[in-house]
Amino acid sequence: GEDVEQSLFLSVREGDSSVINCTYTDSSSTYLYWYKQEPGAGLQLLTYIFSNMDMKQDQRLTVLLNKKDKHLSLRIADTQTGDSAIYFCAERSSGGYQKVTFGIGTKLQVIP
């Protein structure tokens, strides 16, 4: 079945760039997502990329997709303390009901 893996924890200094990585197994993925969960809140979509794209940039966020290696990354430039949260990678399959599978989440800690 589909599987999405991400590291559990990342710590960066304020002002540095953060790179959160994710790998997935479903080669039929159509969309790949990054969700953000702030403390005490639900998940919120940050950005998504269609599987025929290599890169998507949105202000401080850059998403890179290597479809051959099934690797997705999220780069946050000039990381701020407000970026401290858990970041979830997710992929949507093309078959059936287009199931979305989430990773376990990477906790980003930004050190002032």
Next chain:
Amino acid sequence: DSGVTQTPKHLITATGQRVTLRCSPRSGDLSVYWYQQSLDQGLQFLIQYYNGEERAKGNILERFSAQQFPDLHSELNLSSLELGDSALYFCASSARRGQGGNEQFFGPGTRLTVL
């Protein structure tokens, strides 16, 4: 505010009991998803409903069940509760298939504590 509401926000109960969690999706969304988030298991997909019908099942225990009503709100029923069922339960909704990236909008969650 995602537009998805969940009640109650917190629930404390004892082992062996039964609880019902409620979710109202965003206006117009037909799909409702239930997830369980715990520290050791991460975010686990439980079940999805689409326009009142069960669409997909994930890691949902037999002690758990759900339904989606004609007004599209959904309930997750958890019975014979165990300590390990303590977790955050999220509901999410999404628009019809084919609309954009099919983003899921998450509710604020219900924190269940089983003592």
